[in-house]
Amino acid sequence: MNLTASLYVLSGYALAALAPDAFAQESKPAAAPVLLPEVVTSATRSARDSFDLPVAIDSVDKSVIREDRLQVNLSESLNRVPGISILNRQNYAQDLQISSRGFGARSAFGVRGIRLIADGIPATLPDGSAQASSFDLNSAERIEVMRGPFSSLYGNASGGVIQLFTADGPPEPTLSGSTFGGSYGTYKGGLQFGGQDGRFNYMFDTSRFHSDGYRDHSTVTRDLSNAKFKMPAPGGQLTMVVNAVDQPETQDPLGLTRAQVIANPRQADPSARLFNTRKSVRQNQVGLVYDMNLGSADKIQARTYLGDRQVTQFQAIPLAAQLVATSSGAVVDQDFGYEGLGVRWTHTLSDGDRPLNFSAGVDYDRMAQHRKGYLNNNGIQGTLKRDEKNTVTNSDLYGQFEWKFAPRWSTTAGLRYSNVRFNSNDYFVSNGNDSGAVSYAKTTPVAGVLFNLAQSWNVYANIGRGFETPTLIELAYRNTGTGLNFALQPSTSLSREIGVKGKLGKAARVNLTLFQVNTDNEIVVDTSVGGRTTYKNAPKTDRKGIELSVESYLGAGFEAALAYTWLNAGFSQPFTSGTPAVSVASGNRLPGVPLYTIYGEVVWRHATSGFHAAAEVRSSGKVYVNDQNSAFADPYTIGNMRAGFEQRSGKWRVTEFARIDNITNRQYVGSVIVADSNLRFYEPSPTRNYLVGVNAQLQF
Numbered sequence: 001m002n003l004t005a006s007l008y009v010l011s012g013y014a015l016a017a018l019a020p021d022a023f024a025q026e027s028k029p030a031a032a033p034v035l036l037p038e039v040v041t042s043a044t045r046s047a048r049d050s051f052d053l054p055v056a057i058d059s060v061d062k063s064v065i066r067e068d069r070l071q072v073n074l075s076e077s078l079n080r081v082p083g084i085s086i087l088n089r090q091n092y093a094q095d096l097q098i099s100s101r102g103f104g105a106r107s108a109f110g111v112r113g114i115r116l117i118a119d120g121i122p123a124t125l126p127d128g129s130a131q132a133s134s135f136d137l138n139s140a141e142r143i144e145v146m147r148g149p150f151s152s153l154y155g156n157a158s159g160g161v162i163q164l165f166t167a168d169g170p171p172e173p174t175l176s177g178s179t180f181g182g183s184y185g186t187y188k189g190g191l192q193f194g195g196q197d198g199r200f201n202y203m204f205d206t207s208r209f210h211s212d213g214y215r216d217h218s219t220v221t222r223d224l225s226n227a228k229f230k231m232p233a234p235g236g237q238l239t240m241v242v243n244a245v246d247q248p249e250t251q252d253p254l255g256l257t258r259a260q261v262i263a264n265p266r267q268a269d270p271s272a273r274l275f276n277t278r279k280s281v282r283q284n285q286v287g288l289v290y291d292m293n294l295g296s297a298d299k300i301q302a303r304t305y306l307g308d309r310q311v312t313q314f315q316a317i318p319l320a321a322q323l324v325a326t327s328s329g330a331v332v333d334q335d336f337g338y339e340g341l342g343v344r345w346t347h348t349l350s351d352g353d354r355p356l357n358f359s360a361g362v363d364y365d366r367m368a369q370h371r372k373g374y375l376n377n378n379g380i381q382g383t384l385k386r387d388e389k390n391t392v393t394n395s396d397l398y399g400q401f402e403w404k405f406a407p408r409w410s411t412t413a414g415l416r417y418s419n420v421r422f423n424s425n426d427y428f429v430s431n432g433n434d435s436g437a438v439s440y441a442k443t444t445p446v447a448g449v450l451f452n453l454a455q456s457w458n459v460y461a462n463i464g465r466g467f468e469t470p471t472l473i474e475l476a477y478r479n480t481g482t483g484l485n486f487a488l489q490p491s492t493s494l495s496r497e498i499g500v501k502g503k504l505g506k507a508a509r510v511n512l513t514l515f516q517v518n519t520d521n522e523i524v525v526d527t528s529v530g531g532r533t534t535y536k537n538a539p540k541t542d543r544k545g546i547e548l549s550v551e552s553y554l555g556a557g558f559e560a561a562l563a564y565t566w567l568n569a570g571f572s573q574p575f576t577s578g579t580p581a582v583s584v585a586s587g588n589r590l591p592g593v594p595l596y597t598i599y600g601e602v603v604w605r606h607a608t609s610g611f612h613a614a615a616e617v618r619s620s621g622k623v624y625v626n627d628q629n630s631a632f633a634d635p636y637t638i639g640n641m642r643a644g645f646e647q648r649s650g651k652w653r654v655t656e657f658a659r660i661d662n663i664t665n666r667q668y669v670g671s672v673i674v675a676d677s678n679l680r681f682y683e684p685s686p687t688r689n690y691l692v693g694v695n696a697q698l699q700f
Contacts, residue, residue, distance in 0.1 A: 033553045034506040042144045042163050044402050044412060045359055046346060051501050054412055054448030054460035056083065056513045056547060057146040062167060068614070068642040068657040070180055070188060070691060071137040072209050072222075074098070074162070079599040079618060082547035082563040083147045083513075084160065087671035089683045090213065092220035093252035093279035093313070096132050097592070097671045100147050101517060102543050102569035103159025103468070105592030106524065106674050113468050115157035118164045119228065119241045121287035121305045125338060126365045126394040126420060128156045129471045134245050134283055136226035138178075138190050139205035141167035147547070148515060149464025149495040152444040153414045155363065155396050158466040158493050158519075166228045166241065169194030169203040172651075173700040182691035185212030195700075201230040214686040215253040217268035217277075222247040236292035245283045252277040254316060255673040255680035258631065265667055265684035271316035275330065276379025283309040299346045306339035314376050322375050322385070325431045326482075326532065329385030330376035340365035353407065360399040367392050369472070387428035388435075390472055394420045412462075413447035420469045424476075424484060432482030438475070440490050442467040456503040466493045470523055474535045479527055479579065489537050493519040508552035517543040518572075522590075524627055526577045528677035538627075539573040541590060557607060563599040577627060584627045591629075591674045595621035610646035615639065625672045625681035633682060636668035651699040658692045 039047050043055040050057050058081045069076045075086040075096060085105070087097040099105035104113035111130040116123035124130040146161040154161050173195030180188040190207030206225040213219055223246045230239045253268035254277060260267060271277070285307030292300045317330040344361030373386025400414025421439040446464025453459050469490045478485040497515035504510065521537035528534075545567040553559045569590040576583050589595075596619075603614040619637040644657030662685075670685030 033559065035503075035509050035551060035553070038509070040144050040146075042146045042161055043150055044357065044400065045344065046357065048402075051458060051503065051509075052410070052450065054410075054450040054462050054499075055146060055150045056148045056497060056499060056511070056515070057144060057150075058082075058511075058549065059142050059144050061142045062140060065137055065140050065143065068644050068659050068693075070182075070186075070209075070693075072188065074132055074135065074137075074143070077137070078143065078145060078162075080549075080561050080563045080601065081145045082511075082549050082565045082597075083545070083567075084145055084162075085565075085594065085597060088685070089671045090215055090685060091218060091252060091683060092133075092211075092213075092222070092247070093218075093250045093277070098132065098162070099593065100145075100151075100160030101515065101545060102567060102590050102593040105590065108673050108676070112471060113157065113159040115151065115154045115161045116163075117154075117161065118243070119166050119239070119287065120289050120301075120303050121241060121285070122340060122365060124157065125336075125367045126156070126392040127367070127422070127471045128469055129473070131281070131283075133222065133247060133281065134224070134243055134285070135164050136166065136205055136207075136224055136243065137164075138207055139166050139192060139194075139203055139226055139228070141165045148497050148513075149446040149462050149466065150412075150414070150448070152446055152464055152466035153398055153400055153416050155394060155416060155418045156420055156467065156469050158468040158491065166226060167194075167203060168228070168230065169196055169201045170699070171196050174697060175700070176695060176697040178693065178695040180691060180693035183686070183689035184214050186210070186691070188693075199232045203228045213251070213253070214689070215266050215268055215684065217251045217272045218253045220247065220250045222250075233290060233292070235294070236290065239289040239291070241287045241289075243283075243285045245281065247279075247281045250279050250281070252279060252314075255676055255678075256682050256684065257679050258682060260680075261669065261682050261684055269316070269680055274378060275314060275316040275376050277314050277316050279311065279313040281309070281311050283307060297348050297350075301344045301346070302342070304339075304341040307337075309336040309338070310334070311336075314379060314381075317376065319375070319377070321529075327385060327431070328373035328532070329382070331374035331381050333372040333374065335370045336367055338365070338367040354404050356401060356403045358399070358401040361397075363394070363396040363398075365394050384428065385431070388424055388426045390422070390424045392420065392422050392472055394418060408452040409449065411447065411449045413445075415443065415445045417441070417443045418467070422472060422475060422484065424472075434476065434482050434484070436484035436486065438484055438486055440467075440469050442490065442492070456505075458501045459499070460501070461496075461498045463494075463496045466495060467491065468493075468523070470535065473533075474523060477532045477534050479534050485534060488523070488535055489521045491519055491521045491523050491537070493517050504552070508550070510551075511547070511549045513547040515543070515545050515547070519543070522571075524577065525675035527579050528675065529579075533677075536577060538571055538575050538577075538584070541570065542572045543567065543569040543590075545569075557605045559603045559605070561599075561601045563597075565597045567593060567595065569593045571627070582628060588627060588629045589624050591624045591626050592672055594623050594635075597621070610648075611643070613641075613643040615641055623669075623672055626675050631679075631681060633669040633672050636666060636670075638662045638666055638668065639664060653697040654695070656692075656694045658690065660688065660690050662686060662688050664688075 038050040094109040116130045176192040188209045192205045194203035204227045227242045287305035311334040313332040315330040342363040346359040349356040369390045375382030398416035404410040419441040423437040426435040448462030450460040495517045499513040522541045526536040548564040550562040598619040605612040623633045642659035665688040
């Protein structure tokens with residue numbers, strides 16, 4: 001452990017040790033717990049109770065994000081949201097595997113088909129690709145997850161929107177230190193400082209995370225810093241968010257074949273060591289959001305951001321395949337610059353008890369990428385094999401409104417026009433000229449209606465169109481010849497859903513959604529040879545599903561949560577893919593998409609001592625690994641247990657926790673690599689493992 005890491009870890013213990021009478025609990029009468037309104041902004045871009053919206057949307061607040069969790073991966077806290085599958089690959093070189101109603105499941109690395117946003121700043125690039133590693137969960141106030149048609153109002157994102165909001169600084173200056181340690185050499189340390197000085201609000205968070213990994217050759221170290229400042233500006237308020245990520249030399253154990261999983265699920269594929277597969281990522285970003293009031297009825301919000309990202313990745317491709325003339329080698333060296341801006345006008349028209357809210361806006365985002373490829377000579381960078389400059393831009397216009405047109409009826413609707421343009425200039429033409437340009441444009445309407453069935457029950461229905469362009473990587477190659485894969489088209493979808501939202505008194509909430517999505521031109525893997533992966537469009541796919549979520553206080557200190565998803569996602573027309581061509585039958589399931597997922601949690605809290613204990617269960621159905629459905633990962637169910645204490649004394653607050661995951665020590669495959677050409681589909685998850693942590697907080 002180096003000096004920086006040691007300081008992070010020791011800081012939490014130091015604050016705890018300095019706390020006077022930190023473990024002398026101040027007893028207070030326990031108030032009856034109630035579920036507060038679930039306020040969200042992603043659906044209408046203004047604060048609304050999700051109960052009153054005809055949208056499948058959930059908000060996970062900071063108490064869930066932080067309690068008894070490492071706060072490194074979205075998979076820790078978003079398992080309690082139905083319709084979303086977020087899987088920890090146990091491979092930080094490839095990021096999380098995130099899908100929403102099956103969209104995004106094809107991704108072998110990074111995130112596809114889902115819009116990621118942090119504090120109003122896109123974490124998704126204009127081509128639709130994203131990384132979740134820059135999300136700072138330590139300082140998050142809440143995370144909103146929206147599924148279904150209304151996601152299309154954010155542009156090139158058919159599947160859904162995941163939006164993180166950083167907490168404001170507390171009213172009093174507050175310093176926090178935390179340290180965590182667990183199985184497989186895992187540790188994390190962090191410092192956080194925030195407060196309010198007049199009208200100036202500030203929050204700063206920094207942390208270091210390290211793990212040797214459950215599997216061999218999977219060591220990771222990540223430094224993450226996030227800062228948010230809010231200050232007065234003419235007519236309103238200016239918010240600045242600064243984010244930095246440094247994740248060097250993260251080892252990649254690669255996927256395993258079924259035989260390798262049976263022999264030793266903790267092993268890395270031998271080629272991972274031969275080629276020393278690894279990935280380094282560094283990203284810096286700054287964003288500004290200006291909120292201005294134009295009288296009582298009109299508001300303007302303007303945002304701008306810019307950032308840079310450097311990625312170097314060593315892949316495992318046999319040297320003979322790398323030496324083929326059309327190969328781009330096995331070392332990827334990418335240097336990104338990206339920026340964007342957006343302006344939105346919101347108008348509120350009051351008409352007695354029938355208010356109308358209208359907003360319209362424009363977004364422009366651009367990324368410029370300089371990409372090089374080199375030979376991987378057994379882990380050492382070799383000769384140049386690729387040199388190109390790529391740009392992708394999107395220019396979008398949108399409008400939406402929310403209107404309560406009758407005492408028990410309201411409607412929300414919107415329209416977005418998106419134009420996404422790709423341009424690639426190849427400067428390494430000895431293996432063929434891969435230059436080219438292409439653009440895609442689409443208008444996506446959406447509408448929903450909500451009816452107040454009773455005081456505590458709403459029913460709703462919505463319908464909308466969405467689209468998803470290929471990413472730059474998916475356009476890069478074609479099966480024969482050179483140049484961009486102009487035959488690859490965006491996928492388009494028609495999505496419909498109906499739902500029921502209920503409040504059972506002040507202590508329970510239930511949401512039930514039924515949906516169907518019909519997609520044309522689903523983007524799928526076609527061939528993967530010598531490091532060149534090509535994609536094609538499958539003619540039609542269907543998704544039918546049910547989402548159920550329940551949150552409840554049960555009395556006697558008990559509370560519970562349940563999230564259930566049933567998703568039948570499959571191809572509805574046959575097609576062929578690969579070389580030689582292989583048939584994919586109508587009715588085959590989409591790979592990477594489990595038939596069902598279940599998450600359940602029961603927590604007991606002592607009324608006065610600050611102690612709590614919880615049990616969790618997570619279950620997943622069979623997951624196919626390719627379009628032919630010739631192999632699959634088995635279904636599994638695992639259980640977790642956790643417990644924690646909280647002490648308050650004066651201006652001190654100290655919390656400790658311990659958790660055990662996979663208490664039955666089950667061996668299972670938690671995620672898969674779709675359509676891997678080497679049949680290394682499987683990414684095993686840890687058996688029984690533990691985590692402990694402490695956080696100390698002092699107000700000045």
